[in-house]
Amino acid sequence: NENANGIGAQTGYKIVGIEPGAGLMGLTMNALEDYKLDDWMLLEGSSAAMVAELQKAYTNQKPIIITGWSPHWMFSSFDLKYLEDPKGSFGGAEDIHTIVRKGLEQDAPGAYKILDQFSWEPGDMEAVMVDITNGMDPTEAAEKWISANPDKVSQWTNGAGSGSGEPINLVFVAWDTEIASTYTIGKVLEQKGYDVTLSQVEVGPMFAGVANGSADGMVGAWLPTTHVEYYNTYKDDFVDLGRNLHGTKNGLVVPEYVDINSIEDLKE
Numbered sequence: 001n002e003n004a005n006g007i008g009a010q011t012g013y014k015i016v017g018i019e020p021g022a023g024l025m026g027l028t029m030n031a032l033e034d035y036k037l038d039d040w041m042l043l044e045g046s047s048a049a050m051v052a053e054l055q056k057a058y059t060n061q062k063p064i065i066i067t068g069w070s071p072h073w074m075f076s077s078f079d080l081k082y083l084e085d086p087k088g089s090f091g092g093a094e095d096i097h098t099i100v101r102k103g104l105e106q107d108a109p110g111a112y113k114i115l116d117q118f119s120w121e122p123g124d125m126e127a128v129m130v131d132i133t134n135g136m137d138p139t140e141a142a143e144k145w146i147s148a149n150p151d152k153v154s155q156w157t158n159g160a161g162s163g164s165g166e167p168i169n170l171v172f173v174a175w176d177t178e179i180a181s182t183y184t185i186g187k188v189l190e191q192k193g194y195d196v197t198l199s200q201v202e203v204g205p206m207f208a209g210v211a212n213g214s215a216d217g218m219v220g221a222w223l224p225t226t227h228v229e230y231y232n233t234y235k236d237d238f239v240d241l242g243r244n245l246h247g248t249k250n251g252l253v254v255p256e257y258v259d260i261n262s263i264e265d266l267k268e
Ligand code: PBE
Pocket: 018, 021, 022, 023, 024, 025, 069, 175, 177, 203, 222, 226, 250
């Protein structure tokens, strides 16, 4: 089934992935199995390296296949398309949940309430992401969004008592989505009187840290599919505050100029 001019030959049968351990990497491995793409390889790397590869290929109009997700600024910077996924390996539109440690409600009720009430739309998150991508410091991008959206912020802080310097440690992975959300809610907590630390970690430690209480919370749990294994491993040991955003998507992504439309087309 090898076609010398096909997409496999053009890309070396390589899919450019992200961090090992990312939910999207597991979903992609499942997809390779579901579609029987035995010839294909998923490369491990990082989200930043993946975008750099995409940028390079795009500039040279070379074929490339990446693991992609929305919301992400790359869809406004490049003409891209998701490959159709008729077998549903990547699941449907998802939610992002806020998860906190047990005991936070007692120790810092105001912060707990703000985290519980945190909720926004993909367009909000994108606005912060675009500013960061264009070179703005994440703290500044968060402050800018907060100043421009007082109504949303006051819904999050509604009824929440102010802190008096209690420490709040939020953990996050350096995905563009989670940088945007974590810096934004972190800044809101700081403005309400909490002493906020943002700690960048790997995905496993993000879940484990909230479960074992070394972290107070996180706002980047993609459910029901992407992080299901981490979620099920730790779910008895943390408090799930429900979704803070609806409408994410995962999949294989190619530039529009690449002449395939479905994951099925990788079979040639
Ligand atoms: N992502 C972005 C993550 C969740 C946030 C899709 C790269 C993942 O675990 O795959």
